């Protein structure tokens with residue numbers, strides 16, 4: 465299933481679950497409270513995020529929030545922005561929500577949704593930043609069609625991001641960084657920076673939060689790769705698909721180099 469050519473995301477409803485004890489979070493995530501937006505309710509908010517947060521502020525998206533360290537940490541660091549995390553797994557949605565509530569954050573929500581269907585969650589040009597941390601690697605070649613990062617994802621991000629928005633990725637699976645750089649070539653993005661080892665080379669952006677999977681990679685001694693791209697104005701696109709070499713001292717440049 466492709467982000468630009470997807471079936472509408474169909475949420476699992478409580479009545480779809482014959483034995484709620486097999487996954488109590490299907491019901492629990494609906495009963496949690498304001499921090500969680502269930503998937504069945506999310507598309508109705510597509511044009512209404514300012515109403516949800518009670519203000520108009522730069523809107524940031526985190527894709528695949530996992531346990532929620534990054535979403536909660538960034539929302540805390542940036543009270544001037546609003547934050548939406550999208551996570552497909554029910555239990556993780558609740559874990560994220562608990563972190564948001566514990567920190568008393570009013571500028572963040574977690575949505576139980578499929579990151580391939582983000583067109584139905586946000587209008588074009590509405591995002592001020594997108595943060596992708598350790599997307600599932602699907603390492604085996606036979607499973608690579610499950611990988612989130614591809615040309616369709618890059619085109620989806622191009623539609624949703626406003627000029628000036630940053631698209632940030634961190635991962636211990638280097639092919640994801642290379643795939644994102646390649647997928648953004650020819651689209652209106654410039655490369656801000658690339659890292660092959662965030663711990664050794666330093667973060668590209670100053671306001672980072674270590675995620676759960678980033679911490680696990682550290683424990684295993686596996687380097688974490690990162691890249692940051694900035695959305696340029698429409699029509700100002702790069703043309704080549706060649707991924708750039710890592711830049712120790714990043715300067716903004718076209719995604720083609």
Ligand SMILES: C[S@@+](CC[C@H](N)C(=O)[O-])C[C@H]1O[C@@H](n2cnc3c(N)ncnc32)[C@H](O)[C@@H]1O
Pocket residue numbers: 527528529530531550551552553556577578579580597598599600601675676677678
């Ligand atoms: C490897 S974990 C990383 C979690 C977290 N970002 C971190 O760095 O610790 C990938 C996360 O993406 C979520 N995920 C996978 N596919 C997704 C999709 N299509 N839509 C939303 N979330 C998804 C998984 O449920 C999981 O929580």
